[in-house]
Amino acid sequence: MSDATSASATPPGDALPAHPRLSRLFRLQFESAQNAWVLLYPEGMVQLNASAAEILRRCDGRRHFDDIVDELQSLFNVQGIREQVAALVQEGQRRGWID
Secondary structure (H helix, E strand, O other): HHHHHHHHOOOOOOOOOOEEEOOOOEEEEEEOOOOEEEEEEEEEEEEEOOOHHHHHHOOOOOOOOHHHHHHHHHOOOOOHHHHHHHHHHHHHHHOOOOO
16 A cells, blocks of 8 residues: 555544644653653653654654655655554544644
C-alpha cells in the first residue's frame, strides 16, 4: 500500500493537523532515571516508548505531517509507517498532548 493510499485510510472525523505541535501544557524531555523520553505535565508524567518519542520530538509546529513521516522513514530506513505515525498523532490529540 502506498502512502497516498494510506492517507485516504484516515477516518474523516480524525483529521490530522498539518503541522502537529506538542501542547504547551506538556514538556518533552529525556529522563536519565528512566532512561527514556517522557512527557511532563502538571499532574504527572507519561513515559514514552522509543518510537512514540521519535514522533513527538518532531511535533514542533514547524514540520508538516508528511515531512515527519518522510524523516522517520529515512532515519529508520523503513517505508509504509504513515498509518502508525498518524495513529500516534491522533492518540496524542485525543489525550491533549498535540494541538
